[in-house]
Amino acid sequence: MALDMNIDELVVIGDFNLLIHQVQGEWATKNDKIPLYVNLAQRLCKKFRKNEFRYTLRAQNEFADVLATIASMIQHPKRSHIDPLRISLKEGHAYYCHVKAEPDGKPWYNDIKVYLEEWEYPEGITSGKKKPSEE
Structure with a gap:
């Protein structure tokens, strides 16, 4: 080629x-x-x-x-010039690059982590959005 x-x-x-x-x-x-x-x-x-x-x-x-x-x-084009492939190397995993930062500065999984550790819902969650407890 x-x-x-x-x-x-x-x-x-x-x-x-x-x-x-x-x-x-x-x-x-x-x-x-x-x-x-x-x-x-x-x-x-x-x-x-x-x-x-x-x-x-x-x-x-x-x-x-x-x-x-x-x-x-890919097939080789019938021309003498191929546009360069732009590649950037990232420090972190690719999936991490696509997660946007939350406005409060905490990671996206913070609410899940708090719930699993302390069994507390995030502020502002109404009772209709909470899963009924199994008693």
């Missing part, structure tokens, strides 16, 4: 350190199947003006796996 889009500089991020060093010609290949893959990758690298390989730990490569999954789900 990068060749189809006339990309001339490419950064390859991978979590297989052995393969990265083999493609760069730094390490030898011993497995019979790997040299074919390494040779193909090396030939492709020559088609770019500049290419760079970066190693990342597999645990830190989840983002790349997600992007690869997304890329496999």
Whole structure:
């Protein structure tokens, strides 16, 4: 796809350190199947003006796996420009980002917590909204 889009500089991020060093010609290949893959990758690298390989730990490569999954789900447009994908990383969980803060400054679950701990309804709740007690 990068060749189809006339990309001339490419950064390859991978979590297989052995393969990265083999493609760069730094390490030898011993497995019979790997040299074919390494040779193909090396030939492709020559088609770019500049290419760079970066190693990342597999645990830190989840983002790349997600992007690869997304890329496999969409069709490549027949044009030379694809609008950039804007991604922002959040500190908290995604569901937390969608919960709006309450005007009183307390978390959204505060009334539930108070009820479970003290069996008290929030102020302003009418008797019609209260669940009848089981006596």
